[in-house]
Amino acid sequence: MVVLRCTQKLLARLKRAAVVPQGLSSTRLGDWYGNELRLGRQQLLLFVSGRTRLAVFVPARDTRQLPTVLADAVADRLAALGVPATLIEQEQQHMADVVFARTDNRSVVGTMNDYAFMARDIHARGEVPETLEELMDFFAGTPILALDGARPVDFVREAFR
Structure with missing residues (x-):
């Protein structure tokens, strides 16, 4: 099971009511926090x-199949970071059962807001990275102040050791 912790705005778009999860996410990556983002069009x-x-970025048009689309996007991202296929498959299986909840960690929401700000700024300037994959690679290597300057890619590699 995975808990998708969405902002109020995203829950409204998804037409989902937030529930209190009965347990923790069974995935190696833990709960996922989500919000809407507009980059140009x-x-x-x-x-x-x-x-x-x-x-991880997902096209907003894919909200009906969000659990499947998100699991596939996470799998693609993990493959790009060199995670073995068997571990990626296990993560996807754990993400098959989804519970929608409200955000509950201000630090993670702050990181999500920082990513959104950086993405909009990069897009507005027309700078590299140009594709969403390059942007996700950039974020994976970005030091996170709340994590004492550690990079997400390092945490992912540790989680899938």
Whole structure:
């Protein structure tokens, strides 16, 4: 099971009521925090792993199949970071059962807001990284102040050792 902790705005868009999860996420990456993000004409959903601060973008048009689309996007992101396929498959299986809840960690929400600000700034300036994959790679290597300057990619590698 994975808990998707969404902002009020995202819960409204998804037409989901927040519930109090009966347990913790069974995934190695922990709970995922989500919010809407607009980059120019692109409408996206930004998700951030609560445990590692890994960022994943999903097109906002895919909200009906969000659990599947998010699990696939996470799998692609983990593959790009060199996680073995068997461990990626296990993570996807754990993400098959989804519970929607409200955000509960201001630090993770702060990281998500920082990512959104950086993405909008990079997009407005037309700078590299140009694609969403490059942007996610950039965020994976970005030191996170709340984590004492550690990078999400390091936490992901540790989680999948």
